[in-house]
Amino acid sequence: MELSNREFWTVVHGLALGTLFLLAFTGGLAGLWSLRPGFLTTTGLKERMTRMYLGTWIMAVTAWLTVISGTWIVYPWYRAQLAPVGDDPFAGCAGAVVPTSTCSPRDFLLSGVSGNTQAWHRFGMEWKEHISWAAPMLATAAAFVVVYYGPRLIGRPWLRAATIVMFVAAFAAAAIGGAFGAFLNKVAPII
Amino acid sequence: MTTDTTRHIPPELAGLNPPPKKDGPAAAVILAAGVGIFVLGLFTLLNEASGAVHDFLEGFDPGRGVGPLAGKTILAVVAFALTWLVFGLIWRRKDVPIKSVFWVALALGTAGAVMMFPPVFEAFA
Numbered sequence: 450m451e452l453s454n455r456e457f458w459t460v461v462h463g464l465a466l467g468t469l470f471l472l473a474f475t476g477g478l479a480g481l482w483s484l485r486p487g488f489l490t491t492t493g494l495k496e497r498m499t500r501m502y503l504g505t506w507i508m509a510v511t512a513w514l515t516v517i518s519g520t521w522i523v524y525p526w527y528r529a530q531l532a533p534v535g536d537d538p539f540a541g542c543a544g545a546v547v548p549t550s551t552c553s554p555r556d557f558l559l560s561g562v563s564g565n566t567q568a569w570h571r572f573g574m575e576w577k578e579h580i581s582w583a584a585p586m587l588a589t590a591a592a593f594v595v596v597y598y599g600p601r602l603i604g605r606p607w608l609r610a611a612t613i614v615m616f617v618a619a620f621a622a623a624a625i626g627g628a629f630g631a632f633l634n635k636v637a638p639i640i
Numbered sequence: 641m642t643t644d645t646t647r648h649i650p651p652e653l654a655g656l657n658p659p660p661k662k663d664g665p666a667a668a669v670i671l672a673a674g675v676g677i678f679v680l681g682l683f684t685l686l687n688e689a690s691g692a693v694h695d696f697l698e699g700f701d702p703g704r705g706v707g708p709l710a711g712k713t714i715l716a717v718v719a720f721a722l723t724w725l726v727f728g729l730i731w732r733r734k735d736v737p738i739k740s741v742f743w744v745a746l747a748l749g750t751a752g753a754v755m756m757f758p759p760v761f762e763a764f765a
Contacts, residue, residue, distance in 0.1 A: 491655035520713055525705035529693045571760050579684050579756040582713050583749070586720050590673040590739070594666045601658055603650050608666075611742045615673065 455639050458522050463630050466515040475619045477527060479503060481560035481595070481613050483630035484602050494600050505592035505616070512585035524578065526639050532556035547638060554637035569636050573629040581626030664731025664756050667741040676720030681752030683712040689764040757759030
């Protein structure tokens with residue numbers, strides 16, 4: 450069993466960091482949801498807060514690492530223009546059934562040699578590469594609010610709800626990126 | 641401007657007796673997230689609308705092949721960090737109307753997300 454350098458980074462970007470992000474989100478959301486009057490004892494509250502601080506900051510850090518690795522390491526491999534020969538922008542993709550050394554995933558999708566695949570790039574990748582960057586900013590804001598106020602959020606139901614909105618919006622942005630990333634890696638894998 | 645006036649001390653908090661916190665620092669980071677997302681959306685749209693902006697954004701890429709996405713994301717993160725820093729300092733010891741700040745940030749973030757939606761920004765190509 451071995452992974453190429455590119456496979457290793459796509460696994461780190463999509464699978465390892467993505468899984469950690471998902472775990473941190475579910476833990477953080479459960480903690481935030483139950484941070485209400487009458488749900489916890491003072492002792493339980495102390496124990497819960499430590500986990501929430503960890504969960505929210507792990508989510509924020511993994512979100513940053515995911516978008517940075519995605520944009521600066523994986524994306525250039527996806528985006529490389531390898532196929533143009535002369536006037537034909539997709540000559541290198543002729544007969545390809547998956548991306549090759551002369552046909553990057555972007556070339557492959559836009560060329561349409563394997564069916565009607567252009568929308569995977571024009572809609573899927575274009576949306577994913579931008580909206581994903583909202584996740585770390587929202588997750589950082591939510592993590593800061595949780596750590597700054599700590600258990601005081603119990604007495605601030607509106608602020609707790611606003612924090613949940615940011616937290617869930619961070620997840621939604623990451624989910625769009627993650628879902629399209631998984632589909633794109635099926636349709637046009639980075640090899 | 642509205643303020644979050646729904647503050648009360650629940651019994652489980654009375655045992656911890658935490659000192660009150662000013663809303664300024666939290667309002668600063670909430671606003672920063674909205675500004676960061678708005679800047680990313682704005683440059684995503686302007687990248688399609690203007691060749692000059694496209695070239696400007698591509699100039700942030702140090703030859704790695706990221707293209708204009710380099711400029712969009714770097715400028716968005718700078719806007720996020722600067723807004724947090726500046727408003728964090730200005731509002732450090734202030735009780736600002738955090739509800740109003742949240743609504744402003746939500747409006748900015750929503751506008752940014754709309755501008756990042758491909759059918760929207762491609763309409764300006």
